[in-house]
Amino acid sequence: MWEYMQRRAVRCAEYILETGATVRECAAHLGVSKSTVHKDVSERLAAVDRQLYKRVRAVLDKNLAERHIRGGDATRRKYRGNARR
Numbered sequence: 001m002w003e004y005m006q007r008r009a010v011r012c013a014e015y016i017l018e019t020g021a022t023v024r025e026c027a028a029h030l031g032v033s034k035s036t037v038h039k040d041v042s043e044r045l046a047a048v049d050r051q052l053y054k055r056v057r058a059v060l061d062k063n064l065a066e067r068h069i070r071g072g073d074a075t076r077r078k079y080r081g082n083a084r085r
Contacts, residue, residue, distance in 0.1 A: 001044060008030070008040055010052065012040045012045075013040075013045050014052075015029060016041065017055055017056060020063075023063075041057075041060065042060075
């Protein structure tokens with residue numbers, strides 16, 4: 001694996017751990033695609049730093065479990081905004 005990929009994977013992991021960010025938020029922050037972030041933290045990071053991978057996996061699992069709640073909130077905000085007009 002290329003060294004810049006390893007560095008990017010660690011940078012993604014550190015950002016996710018610091019902020020609790022989703023894959024999309026991390027991708028926007030770092031200026032890469034969400035597919036790249038997902039591959040970095042789910043595959044490449046495991047080969048680079050196993051302990052860091054386990055900590056990030058816990059945050060990503062939490063985000064996955066809460067995904068339906070965030071989607072419902074977004075829909076609620078969307079329709080409340082339209083109802084006021």
